[in-house]
Amino acid sequence: MSWSLYSFPRAILHIDGDAFFASCEIALNPKLKGKPVVTGKERGIASSMSYEAKAKGVTRGMILSDVRKYCPDAVILPSDYETYSLFSKRMYAVVRRYTPAVEEYSIDECFADLTGLRRPLRMSYRHMAERIKHELDSELGMTFSVGLAPNKVLGKVASKWKKPSGLTIIPARDIEEYLRDLPLIKIWGIGPQTTQFLNKMGVATAYAYANKPQEWIAAHMSKPYKEIWQELRGEFVYPLNLEEKHDYQTISKTKTFTPPSRDPGVVFSQLSKNIENACIKARRHGLAPKKIYFFLKTQNFDFSGLELELTSPLSAPHEMVRLVRSVFHKVFRPRFLYRATGAILMDLRIEGGEQLDLFGKVAELHKWKPVYATVDMLDGKFGKHTVFLGSTLKAMRDSTHTTTHNTAPGRTQNLFKGENSRQRVGIPMLGDVK
Amino acid sequence: MKTSSAQKFRGMVEAGFPSAAEEELLDTMTLEEFLIENKEATFMLKVKGDSMIDAGIMEGDMVLVERGKQPKSGNIVIARIDGEYTMKYYRKRNGKIFLEAANKKFKPLFPEQELLVEAIVIAVIRKY
Numbered sequence: 001m002s003w004s005l006y007s008f009p010r011a012i013l014h015i016d017g018d019a020f021f022a023s024c025e026i027a028l029n030p031k032l033k034g035k036p037v038v039t040g041k042e043r044g045i046a047s048s049m050s051y052e053a054k055a056k057g058v059t060r061g062m063i064l065s066d067v068r069k070y071c072p073d074a075v076i077l078p079s080d081y082e083t084y085s086l087f088s089k090r091m092y093a094v095v096r097r098y099t100p101a102v103e104e105y106s107i108d109e110c111f112a113d114l115t116g117l118r119r120p121l122r123m124s125y126r127h128m129a130e131r132i133k134h135e136l137d138s139e140l141g142m143t144f145s146v147g148l149a150p151n152k153v154l155g156k157v158a159s160k161w162k163k164p165s166g167l168t169i170i171p172a173r174d175i176e177e178y179l180r181d182l183p184l185i186k187i188w189g190i191g192p193q194t195t196q197f198l199n200k201m202g203v204a205t206a207y208a209y210a211n212k213p214q215e216w217i218a219a220h221m222s223k224p225y226k227e228i229w230q231e232l233r234g235e236f237v238y239p240l241n242l243e244e245k246h247d248y249q250t251i252s253k254t255k256t257f258t259p260p261s262r263d264p265g266v267v268f269s270q271l272s273k274n275i276e277n278a279c280i281k282a283r284r285h286g287l288a289p290k291k292i293y294f295f296l297k298t299q300n301f302d303f304s305g306l307e308l309e310l311t312s313p314l315s316a317p318h319e320m321v322r323l324v325r326s327v328f329h330k331v332f333r334p335r336f337l338y339r340a341t342g343a344i345l346m347d348l349r350i351e352g353g354e355q356l357d358l359f360g361k362v363a364e365l366h367k368w369k370p371v372y373a374t375v376d377m378l379d380g381k382f383g384k385h386t387v388f389l390g391s392t393l394k395a396m397r398d399s400t401h402t403t404t405h406n407t408a409p410g411r412t413q414n415l416f417k418g419e420n421s422r423q424r425v426g427i428p429m430l431g432d433v434k
Numbered sequence: 435m436k437t438s439s440a441q442k443f444r445g446m447v448e449a450g451f452p453s454a455a456e457e458e459l460l461d462t463m464t465l466e467e468f469l470i471e472n473k474e475a476t477f478m479l480k481v482k483g484d485s486m487i488d489a490g491i492m493e494g495d496m497v498l499v500e501r502g503k504q505p506k507s508g509n510i511v512i513a514r515i516d517g518e519y520t521m522k523y524y525r526k527r528n529g530k531i532f533l534e535a536a537n538k539k540f541k542p543l544f545p546e547q548e549l550l551v552e553a554i555v556i557a558v559i560r561k562y
Contacts, residue, residue: 030519090474093473135502138501139472140474417494418561425478427476427477428477428478429477429478430499430553431479432482433481433497433512434483434518434520434521
C-alpha cells in the first residue's frame with residue numbers, strides 16, 4: 001500500500017558531510033588523499049576517520065593506541081575545529097543560495113526546505129538536490145551525501161542510503177521500498193532500547209513499524225515515537241529549526257608539562273590551569289559551555305578522560321574545577337606517570353542566555369561575573385595569570401608548562417604577517433605552494 | 435491626509451550639513467568583497483619559492499584561490515602533481531595542456547598522466 005498520492009507534499013533535503021573532519025583535512029592537504037586519516041589526536045580518541053580508515057576497522061571513539069593496532073599506517077591528526085567550523089559555515093551558505101530555510105543541525109549536517117521552489121528556480125527538486133551537491137563537492141573539495149524526502153526522518157534515511165557521495169531521492173509514493181528491509185535502529189530517533197522493545201513486540205523493520213495501525217501506536221508508544229511513525233508514513237511533523245547555531249564550536253586547552261609526575265596534586269594543578277585558560281578564552285568570546293571534557297595523558301601516551309554535562313552553561317573556572325575535582329579520582333590512576341592534561345569546553349552557548357534554575361545556582365554564578373571581569377581586566381593590564389585560582393598555584397610555581405606542539409593544528413603554526421596565535425584570517429588554508 | 439501635515443513638520447528639523455557619505459557609501463565595497471567573488475569556494479595558500487617571481491608573486495605571499503572553476507589558458511592555477519600542490523600558469527597550446535612557471539630557471543611541466551587543477555588564483559596579497 002501507499003501512504004501518499006503525491007511525490008513531495010514537502011521537499012526536505014538532508015545533507016551530510018562524509019567523514020567530515022577527516023575530509024576537511026584531506027581537502028586542505030592533497031597528500032592525504034586515499035590514505036587512512038584519523039582526527040582526534042589531542043583527545044586521544046578518534047573523532048572522525050576517512051573511509052580508508054573505516055575500512056580497516058577504525059570506529060568513532062576508538063582509543064588511538066587501538067587505532068594504531070588496527071591501522072598501523074593511519075595518519076593521526078589533531079582536530080582543527082577552527083577549520084571545520086569554516087567548512088561548516090560554507091556548507092550552510094552554499095545551501096542558502098537555494099533556500100533561506102536551512103537548519104544548521106550539526107557541524108557536518110543540515111536540513112533544507114525546498115518546498116515551493118520549483119517554479120521560482122525553474123527546476124525540479126531532483127535538479128536542485130543535484131546542483132547543491134555539485135556545488136558543495138566542487139567548491140569545498142570534499143564529498144557530501146544528500147537525501148531528498150518529504151520530511152526530516154525520511155531525509156535522513158535517504159542521505160544514509162548511499163554513502164559516501166550519494167544522492168538518494170525518496171518520493172512519498174516510494175517510501176515502502178526504502179523501509180522494507182531497514183532495521184529500526186537505522187531510524188533517526190530510535191535508539192537501542194526502543195529497538196529492543198519493538199523487536200520483542202514483533203516489529204523488526206521500519207516498514208513493519210510504519211504499517212502498525214494508529215491504535216497500536218497510541219497504546220504502546222510515547223509521543224516522540226508516534227511522530228517518527230507519522231514521518232515514516234510520509235507526513236511532515238518535525239519543523240526545521242532555522243536559528244543560527246554555535247554549539248558545534250569547542251575551546252580546548254592542552255599542555256604537556258615536565259618533568260612528568262605521579263603526584264595527583266601536581267597533575268590536578270596542571271588541569272586546573274588548562275581549565276582556567278579555556279575559561280579565559282570562553283569569556284573573551286562571550287561563550288559558556290554546557291559540556292566539558294577533561295583528560296590526562298600518561299608517559300606512555302595513554303589517555304583517560306571524562307565528559308561532564310553541566311546543568312547550566314558556565315564560564316566560571318572555580319565552579320568547573322570543583323566539578324572536575326569531584327570526579328578526578330575516577331580518571332587518575334596512582335601508579336602511572338602523567339605528562340599532559342587537557343580541558344575541552346563543548347556545546348558552547350552565548351553567555352547570559354541561560355535559564356534560571358529552581359535552586360538559585362545560576363543566580364549565584366551571576367554574582368561572579370564582575371569578579372571575572374576584574375580578573376580579565378587585571379590580566380589584560382599586567383599579563384596573563386596575574387590572578388589565578390589556588391588550585392592552579394602548583395602549576396604556576398614549579399613545572400614548565402609547555403604547549404604540546406604535536407597536538408596543535410598546523411594552521412596555528414603557519415601564520416601570515418599580521419596574524420597571531422589568537423586570531424587568523426577566516427579562510428581555510430591549503431598550506432604552502434611552490 | 436494626516437501624514438502630509440506630519441511631513442510638513444519634518445522640514446523644521448535642524449540637521450546641519452547633509453551627510454553625503456551615506457548614499458555614496460552604497461556604491462562602495464569592502465576589501466573582502468573586492469578580493470573575493472565566491473566566498474564559499476575561496477581558499478588561501480602561502481607561497482614558497484620563486485617559481486612565479488616574474489608574475490610578481492613572491493615567497494611568503496598569500497594567494498587567494500577559487501575552487502570549482504574551469505581553468506582557461508593563461509590563468510594561474512593550483513594544480514596537483516604527484517600529491518603536491520604547485521602554482522603555475524595553465525597553458526593550452528595545440529590541444530596540449532601544460533604548466534609554465536614565471537621564472538626562466540623552471541622548465542614547463544607536461545603531465546605524464548593527468549593534471550588535476552584544484553583551484554584558480556584570484557588574488558595575491560602581501561602585507562608589509
